[in-house]
Amino acid sequence: MRREKKEQILCVLAGKIKGILLNNGLDFERLQEIRLREGQPLYVRYEGREMMFSHLITKEELRETMEYIGNYSLYAYEHEMRQGFLTIDGGHRVGISGKIIPEEGHVRNFQYISSVNIRVSHEISGCADVVFPMVLEKGELCHTMIISPPGCGKTTMLRDMVRQISDGNQYLRGMNVGVVDERSEIGGCFQGVPQNHIGKRTDILDNCPKAEGMMMMIRSMSPQVLAVDEIGTRHDVEAVSYAMHCGVTMLATVHGTSLEEIREKPLFKHYWEGKYFKRYIVLGPMGRTGSLQGVYNERGKLLCS
Template identity: 55%
Template sequence: MERQERREQILNILAAGIRKVLLNTVPKPEELQEIRMRLGQPLRVVRGKEEIVLRSGTEPYIVTKEELRETMDYISHYSLYAYENELRQGFVTVEGGHRVGVAGKVIMEKERVKNIQYISSLNIRVSHEVLGCADRLIPYIVANKQVCHTLIISPPCCGKTTLIRDLIRQISDGNEYVKGCSVGVVDERSELGGCYLGIAQNHLGTRTDVLDCCPKAEGMIMLIRSMSPQVIAVDEIGTVEDIHAIEYAMQCGCRMIASVHGLNMDEASNKPVLGDLIRRRMFQRYVVLGNEKGPGEILGIYDERGSVLCRNL
């Protein structure tokens, strides 16, 4: 995606007052990671590791109820009802794959979230593709031209989603290390494909099928039954159902690319249910990420026994 295009996509969903202060204080808004709007609180943006409070003159710029409403009107094209299914998950994906997190009064129905009203906070996460960021990793997770079952272990904000996205693209298209494969992606939070109106906004390769806004466990089973994927990719596994679906997919002959929140191998091994898969050596590769030098830093790559294949790649 061109920078100018990303810039326009972000600016077009902002209330006029917020758009103006952003342009006056941030020379390249398309390079931001987040834009945080909280009712009655200073407008904040995140760039790299830095959080910046935006100002109007000498005073912090305070977000108003009208600006939150105006921004949501632009995001939803003046029809929040049309986005009810997304809002019940706490976010809306807009053109370009940018994700807008939403907080406010939660409306329940039959013990399930139905909608969010009286919106008090928005977090616009700017989608960034880094084509080629998986180049250095691919040789370590492929054996005999086939993808190894791979688990990426990472704390938040370390670039794991960006890394998985590029892995999907390369595995799907194929390269000198791996023959192009049919890849099924279960994109529960619309972060990998960044689908807008059902169309992926990010580059996921020519042999990739995406189930957008679908629960991971259910989606993996659906893909196996309907799309015959050779590789399945999911982000941020966690529930017992997720782990059981992964094991089922492996037993069906699908190669797995998955990620989980964690600091290191030991922490991942101590997680309920997932730890059992690790002890049984179901995954063939483990990739641990960090952020000391910036997002996407690979601290270590391990084989199924936990032996080190590479450090600080």
């Protein structure tokens, strides 16, 4: 049986930290982030606001927490740690920083860990309902880009779109979806199994570079729809264009504050000029995850807000 979110989080925290959270009666469904920095106060992000506790994080508490996170075998997670994060049961992402061990210009591993950031995974089922009528044209799903600043819900929106497309909804029949999840945030995979609900017709490549993963998905799984989070390199952009030319419908997210900002960026300018994406969903910070600023077509016309 899958453990509740509260248990998933508490079981990886050092005893003193666990006690502080319990004694303050926090609702773990509203908890967004827990930061542990050696010698600094315990920090929690809760319902969009900061909470600082007087307790200072010790080296021993960081060590104890990392032992729980790695199930006393951190060497087994060496590949993930090179990227600066681990994913634990429930799909919660644990970011780490400190002193690294370099090797030929790359990160081999961490020598000392001085900070841990636990980002609590949240699914908001149905958050994509409002945009679905807008991302279809003549009954067909459009190439869609989701734009938002960090922490404003683009991955949450993408995840719910993937789930609904995969399972089918009132607007379209279920379709085969391929997800390339480089940062383990869409599916929140733990030991290769998605912890988030991403649909019954979805295949996922976890912890895989986006550009390479998109090519692998097209060759091996023949997806009708391909979803990727946070495209941001020339290789990502080229792979997205290739996928579109292969007849795959693309769902992608990018960091940005507006459609105007994205269409002026040199990396994405040819998307706009070539009208590659037919829909742009813009999210913004309005006090809750996934606050819709607007949905635009390929000409920049506002369809809904």
